[in-house]
Amino acid sequence: MPVLPPFSASPPSPDSSASPPAGVVAALRAAGCVFAEEEAELILTGARTPGELAVLVERRVAGFPLEQVLGWAGFHGLRIAVEPGVFVPRRRTEFLVDQAVARSPAASVVVDLCCGSGAVGVALAAALGPVELHAADIDPAAVRCARRNVVPRGGTVHEGDLFAALPGSLRGRVDILAANVPYVPTGEVGLLPPEARDHEPLVALDGGADGLDILRRVTAEAPDWLAPGGCLLVETSERQAPQALATFARAGLTAHLAVSEDLNANVVTGTKD
Structure with missing residues (x-):
């Protein structure tokens, strides 16, 4: 499992234009996530603290489906709750x-x-x-x-x-x-x-x-x-x-x-x- 660098700032709010931290993108890409930047942005919007962000990224790197990591899936224009x-x-x-x-x-x-x-x-x-x-x-x-x-x-x-x-x-x-x-x-x-x-x-x-x-x-x-x-x-x-x-x-x-x-x-x- 790729080792993530420590996070020095809280995740941006959903309307933030900031790019995802490079360490998050790198970890997802190393784990084989083809759309690493897009996934990083989605994970960032769901994380309330740096610690929570690290947990979500680690779960995705471990192979959990992105939807189970986020807690929801987009389906037919709706947001559907998804559990592990x-x-x-x-x-x-x-x-x-x-x-x-x-x-x-x-x-x-x-x-x-x-x-x-x-x-x-x-x-x-x-x-x-x-x-x-x-x-x-x-x-x-x-x-x-x-x-x-x-x-x-x-x-x-x-x-x-x-x-x-x-x-x-x-x-x-x-x-x-x-x-x-x-x-x-x-x-x-x-x-x-x-x-x-x-x-x-x-x-x-x-x-x-x-x-x-x-x-x-x-x-x-x-x-x-x-x-x-x-x-x-x-x-x-x-x-x-x-x-x-x-x-x-x-x-x-x-x-x-x-x-x-x-x-x-x-x-x-x-x-x-």
């Missing part, structure tokens, strides 16, 4: 939010399944206006973090395994079911960047032997929970997309694949007729 050990929302998942809004702009009941921090549900609520919002995750740490984001939007967060976490009153009423399921094949988890592999929960990454185990479970039950015309949306890889489409069709959903080359995002949508 919780899956960090990816920018490519903004495409799933956009697809959901485009397909169901009048949605009134939204469920964010495998919610992690609750970023998808919160972004949907922000884009759609007043909705009945529910989020669920099996990981207690994710549920705790999601409550920080979802409850202020008037939503409810549930802890449990997929649909078992949801109140039965939602059955047949869900307009948008967003399920950002884990889809990394078990044998490829070890190939992920250390930030994800070492600092995010395995349950949020590992999708089973072919990466589609959780997708299949969600798809099998989704029709019972969707309202007529309601849609299920999942993110998957380009390689897995044909199998995901076939899985949706077998469940009786009208399936569609949307691709964003800019975000390297693949979203499968299934609509209940």
Whole structure:
């Protein structure tokens, strides 16, 4: 771990035009942070004292995701609270939010399944206006973090395994079911960047032997929970997309694949007729 020089001044305020201390930038760059100067500026705005600044830099140098170091992630124009050990929302998942809004702009009941921090549900609520919002995750740490984001939007967060976490009153009423399921094949988890592999929960990454185990479970039950015309949306890889489409069709959903080359995002949508 690079050794940081002692800090002789308090971190600048967020509106300061001062450049980040050279020692901070050098430490981040030595740790392999490609955007070291930009990251240093973000860390500086979150540090209230030189000691806190040193701790934040040391955590980033140790490989913690920047969002976990800062305590927040930018997602779909919002600032989402992120805690250590919780899956960090990816920018490519903004495409799933956009697809959901485009397909169901009048949605009134939204469920964010495998919610992690609750970023998808919160972004949907922000884009759609007043909705009945529910989020669920099996990981207690994710549920705790999601409550920080979802409850202020008037939503409810549930802890449990997929649909078992949801109140039965939602059955047949869900307009948008967003399920950002884990889809990394078990044998490829070890190939992920250390930030994800070492600092995010395995349950949020590992999708089973072919990466589609959780997708299949969600798809099998989704029709019972969707309202007529309601849609299920999942993110998957380009390689897995044909199998995901076939899985949706077998469940009786009208399936569609949307691709964003800019975000390297693949979203499968299934609509209940």
